[in-house]
Structure formats: structure tokens, C-alpha cells
Amino acid sequence: xxxxxxxxxxxxxxxxxxxxxxxxxxxxxxxxxxxxxxxxxxxxxxxxxxxxxxxxxxxxxxxxxxxxxxxxxxxxxxxxxxxxxxxxxxxxxxxxxxxxxxxxxxxxxxxxxxxxxxxxxxxxxxxxxxxxxxxxxxxxxxxxxxxxxxxxxxxxxxxxxxxxxxxxxxxxxxxxxxxxxxxxxxxxxxxxxxxxxxxxxxxxxxxxxx
Numbered sequence: 001x002x003x004x005x006x007x008x009x010x011x012x013x014x015x016x017x018x019x020x021x022x023x024x025x026x027x028x029x030x031x032x033x034x035x036x037x038x039x040x041x042x043x044x045x046x047x048x049x050x051x052x053x054x055x056x057x058x059x060x061x062x063x064x065x066x067x068x069x070x071x072x073x074x075x076x077x078x079x080x081x082x083x084x085x086x087x088x089x090x091x092x093x094x095x096x097x098x099x100x101x102x103x104x105x106x107x108x109x110x111x112x113x114x115x116x117x118x119x120x121x122x123x124x125x126x127x128x129x130x131x132x133x134x135x136x137x138x139x140x141x142x143x144x145x146x147x148x149x150x151x152x153x154x155x156x157x158x159x160x161x162x163x164x165x166x167x168x169x170x171x172x173x174x175x176x177x178x179x180x181x182x183x184x185x186x187x188x189x190x191x192x193x194x195x196x197x198x199x200x201x202x203x204x205x206x207x208x209x210x
Contacts, residue, residue, distance in 0.1 A: 001026070002102055003208070004083045006178060007109035009167045010120035010159075012193050012200060014132050016109060017084040019201045020208065027076045031085035033130045034067050035059060056158060056166035058174060061092050065099075072101065088175045093182070106182040107207060109200070111193035113168050120164050124153045137197055 001024065005013040017028035035053065038046030045067055049059045064086055072081060087093040096103070111119075122135040124144075128151025133140050140146060144153050157163060182188040189207040194200045 001080045001104045001208070002083075003081075004087070004103055004106045004182075005109065006106060006175070006182075006188075007193070008111065008113070008116055008171045008175075009164065010116040010123065011109040011111040012119075012197070013084045013109055015138065015197055016107075016201060016204045017082045019197075020082055020204065023205060024080065024208075026080040026082065028082045028084055029068075029071055029077070031064055031068060031083070034071060035064070036130065038067060053158060056163040056170065058088055058170060061089070061095060064092070065095055069099065087178065088171075090177050090181050093178055103182075103187060105189060105208060106178075106187045107204060108179060108188060108190045109193045109204070110190050115193075116168065117161060117164050120159045121161060123155065123159045125156050125159075127152050127154055137195075 003020070005017050007013045014028075014030055014032070017030065020026075021028035035046070035049045039050045039053070040046070045063050048063050052059045068083075068086055071077070087096055119134070119137070122137070124133045124135065124140070125131070126133070126146035126149065128146060128149045131146055131148050132138070133146075133153055140153055145151075146153050158167065179188055179190075189210075191200065191203045191207050194203070
């Protein structure tokens with residue numbers, strides 16, 4: 001099954017993608033992680049993306065699509081995948097269709113802006129492997145240290161309040177119309193994000209299997 005996860009930054013798309021990935025044994029593909037890896041490695045695409053990411057703006061379509069094409073061509077995505085962070089705009093969704101990528105279901109994780117701002121201030125990311133944590137909802141076993149690889153866990157610049165507000169404004173302006181796009185195709189299912197990860201996961205899996 002090929003799926004897209006929609007929702008504002010901090011709505012929990014990445015966490016729920018991980019859960020569904022294990023349940024269905026398909027890869028969760030986070031374009032955010034791919035872009036950050038490109039930035040870290042100083043690739044041409046990464047340098048192009050960094051300028052936009054630092055401002056909280058969307059990275060241009062051609063940069064994201066170039067990275068994504070390579071990823072979904074890998075063997076582990078042949079039986080299905082979850083896209084987290086792409087498409088973010090209707091033109092990107094149309095570009096995805098032109099690439100010949102079949103999407104079976106679009107899951108929207110719906111969380112109010114106020115809750116997102118509070119939630120993202122507690123988010124932490126591993127500098128080594130990119131795993132995501134939260135000081136309240138998904139803490140590391142040892143404070144500041146990644147459970148998976150032992151590298152340092154930090155707050156990203158784009159999780160700071162002023163950047164979060166800019167990203168939310170961008171989301172509502174450019175990404176929210178995707179709901180209408182996929183609703184018209186009968187593929188959109190909305191899940192109300194809960195405070196607890198497990199409860200949101202239960203609702204998400206029920207929506208996928210329903």
C-alpha cells in the first residue's frame with residue numbers, strides 16, 4: 001500500500017509513519033530527513049535546500065522531487081511506502097501523479113496550532129541517525145543521548161517558536177489545499193491527533209485498515 005501522511009509540522013506524521021511502517025513492513029520515507037541528510041553532507045541539493053529550510057519556507061519542488069525519485073526507486077519501496085512531508089502543495093501532488101506513483105490512501109493527522117507550538121518546543125532530533133524524540137511524549141532513555149546510536153540529541157533550529165509560527169502559516173497557505181485535492185479523489189482519511197502516541201496510532205491504523 002502506497003500512502004501519504006498529511007498534517008501541520010509537529011502533528012506527529014513522522015512518529016505515526018514509523019508505527020505503520022513496522023505494522024505493514026514497508027518503508028517510511030521522510031523527505032525532511034532526506035533533505036537534512038543532504039544539508040549535513042553538503043551536497044548541491046542540500047545547500048540549495050538549506051537556504052529555504054533556515055527561513056521555515058518550503059524547499060522548491062525540483063530539489064525535493066530529485067531526491068525523492070532516487071529513494072522510491074530503491075528495492076525496499078517496491079511493495080509500498082509511506083510518504084511523510086511530500087507532497088506539500090497541489091503542484092507537487094500533480095507532479096507525483098506525473099511520475100506514475102500510485103497513492104492508495106492519504107492520512108491526515110489533525111492537531112490544533114496551539115497544541116503544535118507547545119509540542120514542537122519539546123521535540124529533539126538525533127545528530128547521528130536522525131531519529132526523532134520528545135521530552136514529554138517520546139523521551140530518550142538517557143537525557144540528550146539517542147537510544148538507537150548513542151549520538152547527541154538536539155533541538156533543531158526549525159523547532160524554535162518563531163520558526164514554528166512561520167511554518168504553520170506556510171502550511172495553512174500552501175499545504176492545506178491538498179486535503180481538497182485528495183478528498184475529491186476519495187483517498188483522504190482524517191485522524192484526530194491525541195496527546196498520547198499510542199491512542200493516535202490506534203486511530204491511524206484503524207483508518208488505514210478500514
